[in-house]
Amino acid sequence: KAGVTQTPRYLIKTRGQQVTLSCSPISGHRSVSWYQQTPGQGLQFLFEYFSETQRNKGNFPGRFSGRQFSNSRSEMNVSTLELGDSALYLCASSLELGSGGVFFGPGTRLTVL
Amino acid sequence: TQLLEQSPQFLSIQEGENLTVYCNSSSVFSSLQWYRQEPGEGPVLLVTVVTGGEVKKLKRLTFQFGDARKDSSLHITAAQPGDTGLYLCAGAGSGGSNYKLTFGKGTLLTVNP
Numbered sequence: 001k002a003g004v005t006q007t008p009r010y011l012i013k014t015r016g017q018q019v020t021l022s023c024s025p026i027s028g029h030r031s032v033s034w035y036q037q038t039p040g041q042g043l044q045f046l047f048e049y050f051s052e053t054q055r056n057k058g059n060f061p062g063r064f065s066g067r068q069f070s071n072s073r074s075e076m077n078v079s080t081l082e083l084g085d086s087a088l089y090l091c092a093s094s095l096e097l098g099s100g101g102v103f104f105g106p107g108t109r110l111t112v113l
Numbered sequence: 114t115q116l117l118e119q120s121p122q123f124l125s126i127q128e129g130e131n132l133t134v135y136c137n138s139s140s141v142f143s144s145l146q147w148y149r150q151e152p153g154e155g156p157v158l159l160v161t162v163v164t165g166g167e168v169k170k171l172k173r174l175t176f177q178f179g180d181a182r183k184d185s186s187l188h189i190t191a192a193q194p195g196d197t198g199l200y201l202c203a204g205a206g207s208g209g210s211n212y213k214l215t216f217g218k219g220t221l222l223t224v225n226p
Contacts, residue, residue: 004155033213042218043156043201056213090155101146102214104155 002027004093004105012111018079021108025072025093031055032074033102034066037088046089049074050096078110086112116140117204119217127225129191134220136202137184143205145178145185146214150199192224 005024013019025032033048033056045058049068066076072093078085088109092102117138126132136145144163148156160169162178162185169176173196175188185202199221203214 035216043203043216045213045215048213058213092155101158101161103158104148106153106155 004091004103006089006091006105006108008108009106010109010111012113013081014113015081015083017081018077019081019110020075020077021089021091021110023074023076023091023093023105025074025091026103029093029095029103030072031094031096032068032072033092033094034074034076035090035092036060037090037107038086043090046076081112083112086110117202117215117217119200119202119220121220122218123221123223125223125225126192128194130224132189132192132222134187134189134200134222135184136186136217138204139183140204141182142215143182145182146203146205147176147185147187148201148203150201150219151197156199156201189222192222194224194226197222197224 004026007022031050034046035043036046037043046060046064047054047066048056052068063079068074088107090107091105094102117136120135144161146161147159149159150156160176162176165180165182167178173190177186189196199219201216201219203216205214
C-alpha cells in the first residue's frame with residue numbers, strides 16, 4: 001500500500017505570493033491533517049479534514065486555508081506569504097477522524113525569500 | 114493550551130550506551146504517541162500508549178505512559194547508529210472533538226559509531 005504523498009517536495013516563493021500544496025492520503029484513509037514544522041516552534045497543528053469538511057483548526061491566521069476533495073485528497077493554500085512561513089509542511093492521514101495513529105508524508109519544504 | 118515538554122533537547126552518545134528521553138505535561142492526555150523523524154522525511158509512528166502505567170516494548174525501545182497520563186518516557190537500550198533521529202512525543206486530547214495532536218519539540222539523538 002502506497003504511503004502518504006505530498007507534492008511538490010520543495011518550493012521557493014517570494015513574499016506576497018501565494019502557494020498551494022497537495023497531499024494524497026493512504027488509500028482508504030478518510031482523515032487528513034496538516035502540520036507546520038519549524039526549528040523554533042516544532043510541529044504545530046494547522047487543520048484536519050474529514051469527509052470534505054474541516055473538523056479542527058489550529059491557531060494560524062486566515063491566510064492559511066485548506067480543503068479536501070471527495071477522493072480524500074487534500075490541498076492547503078497560503079496566501080500573501082511572509083518570511084516566517086518558511087517551514088516544512090507535513091500532511092498526515094488516518095483511517096477515521098481522531099483515530100490513534102497518523103501516518104505522515106515526507107513533507108513540502110517551503111522557502112519564502 | 115496543552116503543552117508537551119521534551120528533555121533533553123539534544124543527546125549525543127556512543128554506540129552501545131543506554132538513554133532515556135522524557136515527555137512531560139501538566140495536562141492529561143487520552144493517548145500519547147512517539148514518533149521518529151529522519152532528515153528530509155516525515156515523522157514515523159513508533160508506538161501509541163493509552164492506559165496510565167502502560168509499558169510497551171519495541172525491540173530495544175521501551176515506552177512508558179505515566180500513571181496519571183501526563184507524562185511518558187522512551188528508553189533505548191544499547192543504542193545503535195541507526196537510532197539517530199528526532200524523537201517526538203505527541204498527545205491526543207481527552208474527549209470532545211479535540212483530536213488534534215499536540216507535539217513536543219523533540220529530542221535530537223545522535224548515536225556515534
